[in-house]
Amino acid sequence: MAAHPQEARRAPYPSSQNGRTQSRGGGNRQKSRIQGGWAADAHQPRGRVQARGRGQPNFRGRGYHPTLQCNLGPDPTQEPPSDPNPQAQEYPPGLNPYAPEFKSAGGPPKQEQSQDMPYPEHTVTPHQGYFGQPHDLMHQGYKYIPPAPEEQVSVPEETKPKMIEEDGEYIISEEPSGKSRIVLFKNFLSQEEADEALCQLEQEIKFKQQVNKNRAGKDYLEPRLVRWFGEHPYAYSKVRMEANEEWPPALLRLKEKIEKKNDLTFNSVLANLYRTGKDGVAWHSDDEYGLREQPKIASLSLGETRMFEMRKKPPKGINPYEFDYTTSEKLTVPLTHGALLLMTDHTQDDWQHQVPKEYHDKQKRINLTFRTIYPDARHERKQDRVLKLD
Ligand SMILES: O=C(O)CCC(=O)C(=O)O
Ligand SMILES: [Fe+2]
Structure with a gap:
């Protein structure tokens, strides 16, 4: 796994954008096409993609425990409640109590004081009709003049993620590298198979918490536990995991089931435990x-439903560390108990993914990402190489 740009990653990008500005809010943003279902018919209900805000409480996933409810509660990312004093917007600008003509007319009508009035000495607070007017100017008797509409700064809208909740194959983009494709099988394992696999893996895998380094070179404990199984070592960011061929039987059975169903082969798996x-x-x-070019990665989820979020990388030549991802295309795939997600073709070249931390109580989840890894000479230690020469 290559780290988030803010941690560390291979970086074929120049350290500056060489004066180029990044595309914002439409412009020449790259296009994606999302096809529903296995058939070429994009109108099939399977594989439907909808734009929806993150963490919508109406999402229902299959739980691994009969009593498990996905109660997301109020979403802290939603808009704050509307202004408790809507009158404030409607205060007539002509009634500026600091304007000379207003003062000479005897000032504003007297209002009753209450605890809710933060400025008892004024009946009109700066917020009420004078938002944006500097105090000193108001005291000199200037009138508030609202900015002309064309002077208002336009802020690019944050792109809403599209939800992928139905089984199917999705071409999530067709450039710049080529097709990026993901395939979702929500019920790859039956409820019973998934329950059994979760219990067995919890007991059989000795998960460990890794120490990684951030971009500033400071050590941090990764917020999850991991374990690597494979004939070659695996290294990402500042973490190196040794080859480990002691596959628990349950893990081998799952690997074989995924390989058979998809006509694929894997030689390793990274197991993640989200506590x-x-x-x-x-x-x-x-x-x-x-992982070489266009890796095929099969991700099996067990336990608590978590959001698998994807975002499109910046166009080639733009420094990913300086890129504003708020306008990137985004997808969210809720990964439920027993769901399999395949990522193939150029998905790793053109997209990033994450499983964000959540504000709501979440039970444990195990995720297995099956991969095929080839020996990477850069990750071999000196003594490994010496041993191989003998
Ligand atoms: O937990 C997941 O669904 C994703 C894990 C992942 O991205 C990884 O292991 O590289
Ligand atoms: Fe990953």
């Missing part, structure tokens, strides 16, 4: 050297 909603994984692409 609570406070665990997650930051933005990254699975694009390590050892």
Whole structure:
């Protein structure tokens, strides 16, 4: 797993944008096409993609425990409640108590004082009709003149994620590298199979918490536990995990089931344990050297439903560290108990993904990302190389 740009990653990008400005709010943003269902018919109900705000409380996923409810509660990312004093916007600008003509007419009508009035000495607060008017100017008797509409700064709108909740194959983009494709099988495992796999893996996998380094070189404990299984070592960011071929039987059975169903082969898996909603994984692409070009990655989820978020990378030549991702295309795939998500073609080249931490209580979740990894000479230690020469 290559780290989020703010951690560390291979970076073929120049350190500055060489005077180029990044595309914002439409412009020449790259296009994606999302196809629903297995058939070429994009109108099939399967594979429907809808634009929807993140963390909408009407999402229902399959839980791994009969009593588990996905109660997301109020969303702190939503708009704050509307202005408790809507009158403030409607205060007639002509009634500026600091304007000379208003003062000479005897000032504003007397109002009753109450605890809710933060400025008892004034019957009109600066907020009421004078927002944006500097105090000193108001005291000199200037009138408030609202800015002309064309002078208002236009802020690019944050792109809302599209939800992918239905089984199917989705071409999520067709450039710049080529097609990026994901395939979702929500009920890859039956409820019983998924329950059994979760219990077995919890007991059989010795998860560990890794120490990673941030971009400033400071150590931090990763907010999740991991374990690597594979014939080659695996390294991402500042973490190196040794080859480990002691696959628990349950893990091997799952690997074989995924391989058979999709006509694929894998030689490794990264197992992640998210203990609570406070665990997650930051933005990254699975694009390590050892995975080679256009890797096929099969991600099986067990336990609590978590949001798998994807965002389009900046166009080539733009520094990802300086890019404003608020206008990137975004997808959210709720990964439920027993769901399998395949990522193929150029998905790792053109997209990043994350599992964000959540504000709401979340039960444990195990995620298995099956991959094929090739020996990566850059990750071999000196003594490994010496041993191989013998
Ligand atoms: O937990 C997940 O769904 C994603 C894990 C992941 O991105 C990774 O292991 O590289
Ligand atoms: Fe990943």
